[in-house]
Amino acid sequence: MPDTRTGELLGTVIGDLVAGIRERREPALADEPDAVHQLRTSVRRLRNVLAGFGRYVEKRPARELRDHLASYGAVLGAGRDLEVRAEDCRRVLAELGRTDLEPALVAPLLAAHGGAHAVLVDWHASPDAVALDRLLEQWAEDPPFTHRARRPAGPATAKVLRREVRRVLDRAADGETSHEVRKAARRLRHVADALGEAALASAGKDIQGRLGDHRDALLLAGHLGAAGAPAAVIAHVETAASRTLDGLPEALAALREVDGS
Structure with missing residues (x-):
């Protein structure tokens, strides 16, 4: 790393994270096991890297991308949180030998998760999704770095x-x-x-x-x-x-x- 500039390293990291988001999208839309969680984590990783290296990226473009990622993460999180709660609820009831309560306590969570997933699928056909994809492509190809990135x-x-x-x-x-x-x-x-x-x-x-x-x-x-x-x-x-x-x-x-x- 002695001869590597911060911008070179960060450009590679950002490119990898953007690729991860793109790769995980289709499995998430198909609601494959753990796929929404993996996509949500990839979105959070990119947001956090941009925040952690805030002094090395231009503020306005970085804020724009982070805001779009936050909105995307919220849509992903709605379904994922319900999925986790349903899994945890089912586990607790099994531990207590009260699986008879699943229809009353777990089924509503699963139904709400289905609705949240439908919202996620619809979101990907929205202008917000198009705007996010445009930003991801821009950042993957030519991240807007500050002069500090030459260090x-x-x-x-x-x-x-x-x-x-x-x-x-x-x-x-x-x-x-x-x-x-x-x-x-x-x-x-x-x-x-x-x-x-x-x-x-x-x-x-x-x-x-x-x-x-x-x-x-x-x-x-x-x-x-x-x-x-x-x-x-x-x-x-x-x-x-x-x-x-x-x-x-x-x-x-x-x-x-x-x-x-």
């Missing part, structure tokens, strides 16, 4: 990674919501993954995963309460939610150790 990649990427680590640790230390810590950890994971920094990516993934599991459990408990599930089922989920955070201090400590702070 050597090694020192630049090290600075980016340090900033991403600090974002996670600062949010955790300042008592910000777990939602903010989770988003910061996800961004660290995606940026580190793009740069081949496995240790930092793993640390970010660990924190993101714990907080994500906590969020999913709370959302499931909310669904169960609204659907009139037995108190024992709701209590089981709430107990599981609290357990997901048990290892969070250790995960943050591991990140500090990787960072050397």
Whole structure:
């Protein structure tokens, strides 16, 4: 990497991420297993890389692409969140031996997922989809970099990674919501993954995963309460939610150790 410029490295990363989005689209539209999740993750990866390297890309074009990706991610997320909740609900009911409750608690989630997927399919025929595809093509072929992108990649990427680590640790230390810590950890994971920094990516993934599991459990408990599930089922989920955070201090400590702070 000594002779590589930041723009060269970032151009390759962006091109790969755009290709990933394109490759995962058809399986997602066919609603193949885990395909929407994979596409949504690819969209988030590109958004997070653009945010992490915000000093190396032109602000206005980057903001435009990130806004379009955010809208796309929201459409993808509507169906994916319902899919996860249905899977988690079915698992909990199996654990408790209450599969008799599936028609009341799982079936509505699956029906809502079907509707959300239909919206996703329709979205791909919309002007928003055309605009996003145009932007993706432009960025894949000729990303709008700033003068900073001419700098050597090694020192630049090290600075980016340090900033991403600090974002996670600062949010955790300042008592910000777990939602903010989770988003910061996800961004660290995606940026580190793009740069081949496995240790930092793993640390970010660990924190993101714990907080994500906590969020999913709370959302499931909310669904169960609204659907009139037995108190024992709701209590089981709430107990599981609290357990997901048990290892969070250790995960943050591991990140500090990787960072050397």
